[in-house]
Amino acid sequence: MCTSISLTADNGQVFWGRTMDLNVGVFEDDAGLPAEIINIPKGAKITSRLKSWQSKYDVMGIGSAKNLNMFDGVNSAGLAGDLQVLLESSHGSLQQLQKRNLQPLLGEELVTFVLSNFKSVAEIRQHIQEYGLLYHPYRHGFIRSQFSGHYVFIDETNDSVILEPTDQGAFKIYDSVGVMTNSPEYIWHVTNLRNYVNLTNLNPHKSRIVYNNRLALTPIATGTGYGMLGLPGDYTSPSRFVRAALLANSLEKFPAQDGMNQLFSVLQSVIVPRGIQRGYKNSPVSDHTRYWVGYDLAARKLFVRTSLGLAFNTSTLTLGRSGITRTKIKISNQVIELD
DSSP states (O other): OOEEEEEEESOEEEEEEEEEEEBBOBBBTBSSSSSSEEOOTTEEEOSSSSSSOOOOEEEEEEEESSSSSSEEEEETSOOOOEEEEEETTOOOOOOHHHHOOOOOEEEGGGGHHHHHOSSSHHHHHHHHHEEBBBBBOEETTTTEEEEOOOEEEETTTOOOOOOOOOOOEEEEEEESEEEEEESSSSHHHHHHHHHOOOOOOSSSOEEEEETTTTTEEETTTTTGGGGGGOOOOSHHHHHHHHHHHHHHHHHHOOOGHHHHHHHHHHHHHOOOOOSSOOTTTTSOOEEEEEEEEETTTTTTEEEEETTEEEEEOOEEOOOOOSSEEEEEEOOOOHHHHHH
């Protein structure tokens, strides 16, 4: 349960963000997997469960407090991206990958790997098919499970790509329409989007005559939003995909200084409130938006807000750090007091 969206200001500046929806916590105050803002400097050694590597770029993003696995982030070249759950993803054994001359990678490490090794979407397209995801399950208590996901990357030119490891660990590559959610596969979502090409941001003004021309019907109230009548409003991944795509595509032109506000105005439409997505009746947790984050690619800057507080945290990628650093995301309800 996640959604990512990209927007472009009138000067071409790119803003990209995502919601992180999970039924386990990602902050220490919200029991589960803790998350922090991680800064990895150029030249730093990144330890892997497979083969460690050295970062070619400075990287900043939100990731696990237990390792260097990033959920989303941006690098010093202006490339950003994230991971989201895709149940249809696959993984190959080491023997299968070697037979196809694919270098093995771990799905949970891919965002960090790409942001620390590539400078653009064009470079990703050129080289990503040299790699494949290795079947390497991890333990969670008594359960052995395999991370299932797909990935989106976007750069300063607004070039964007979707990577789906659905070919026994190898990647299928799709051009992005600026939105990504979860299962089913990306190409299904794009096809489904064709069911909503009639929706528009224009409101109808004419009466409709029905029942053998005996009854004239006009929109209720002022008719605001009637052009989007039929826009899916539930929280399934197909509905979130359609909703995010149509809203993002219908925004008026905006200057770069309004980019982050516009980004969050669309992200709010896909934020999943706590408690409405439970796996079973007596479940102690619900699948909801744990955090939502926006990235200004030109400024290499992130804005993040958790489900536990009203206040945003912001951080800018700093070049030339002496080592890997971590910053806890502060949870606060601080607001502007007017009285």
